Amino acid sequence: MHFEYRVQGGDFVRAGQASSQVKKILKQLNVSPSIIKRVVVALYEGEVNIVAHAFQGKIYVDIDTDKIRVVLDDVGPGIPDIDLAMKPGFSTSSPIVREMGFGAGMGLPNIKQNTDKMKIASVVGVGTRLEFEVNLKEWWR
Amino acid sequence: MTVKDIVEALNLKIYSDSAGLNKEVTGGYTSDLLSDVMGNAPAGAIWITLQTHVNVMAVATLKDISAVILVKGLEPEANTVAQSNNKEIPILGTNLQAFEVSGMLYNLIYSK
Numbered sequence: 696m697h698f699e700y701r702v703q704g705g706d707f708v709r710a711g712q713a714s715s716q717v718k719k720i721l722k723q724l725n726v727s728p729s730i731i732k733r734v735v736v737a738l739y740e741g742e743v744n745i746v747a748h749a750f751q752g753k754i755y756v757d758i759d760t761d762k763i764r765v766v767l768d769d770v771g772p773g774i775p776d777i778d779l780a781m782k783p784g785f786s787t788s789s790p791i792v793r794e795m796g797f798g799a800g801m802g803l804p805n806i807k808q809n810t811d812k813m814k815i816a817s818v819v820g821v822g823t824r825l826e827f828e829v830n831l832k833e834w835w836r
Numbered sequence: 837m838t839v840k841d842i843v844e845a846l847n848l849k850i851y852s853d854s855a856g857l858n859k860e861v862t863g864g865y866t867s868d869l870l871s872d873v874m875g876n877a878p879a880g881a882i883w884i885t886l887q888t889h890v891n892v893m894a895v896a897t898l899k900d901i902s903a904v905i906l907v908k909g910l911e912p913e914a915n916t917v918a919q920s921n922n923k924e925i926p927i928l929g930t931n932l933q934a935f936e937v938s939g940m941l942y943n944l945i946y947s948k
Contacts, residue, residue, distance in 0.1 A: 707891055711891065711895070714894075715897060732879070732899075736875060739895070796885075796887045797870055799869045799871050799872065801869065801875060805874060805875045
């Protein structure tokens with residue numbers, strides 16, 4: 696199954712809509728709640744990153760029987776130093792965004808922690824592509 | 837314990853979604869950082885915060901939070917109320933600050 700969502704930079708009112716849709720789909724597919732939780736945390740953080748940092752973006756979601764694969768592609772300022780961006784607590788968010796309770800430098804680490812594979816590629820001045828995968832089958836099953 | 841039990845015990849104001857008052861509460865989480873709540877709040881928790889904007893409802897919905905308590909007399913924004921009613925997650929309020937209401941909620945939940 697393939698789904699696509701558009702995300703508008705700066706539109707905090709609608710931030711989380713894609714995550715909410717994907718949560719619904721995974722619930723309908725009877726994916727275990729603990730796995731849905733991980734996907735939703737990672738996807739929401741990725742979605743908020745586009746809203747907080749980029750001009751616009753697209754989210755591509757592919758679900759098959761074993762895994763969910765998500766690509767978040769944005770047009771934006773890009774990330775000059777990805778290793779630094781991955782450090783917990785590091786953030787380039789604006790004071791307004793921080794006041795809202797975002798921009799604590801926890802987003803990318805949260806994504807890393809909740810996914811089985813994660814990759815970021817970025818070109819400064821062009822945009823960022825974040826890809827992640829979560830296995831939908833728990834290893835003990 | 838239900839949201840309603842907690843409203844009565846802590847004398848909380850109900851800002852929105854009285855339909856969700858029968859939800860079961862299994863814990864609490866106090867934080868004003870949305871990513872912290874996203875990463876760490878348990879499902880079924882009451883979330884105590886001073887954030888009043890609509891993203892609170894997005895996080896609360898995604899995390900299956902039972903209800904939100906706004907501290908220090910803060911009131912939710914209009915679109916936050918709308919989303920609360922829509923998603924059936926009540927927004928409650930108190931004049932107490934986060935430390936005080938967290939302590940009371942902790943005793944209430946874990947003494948039973």
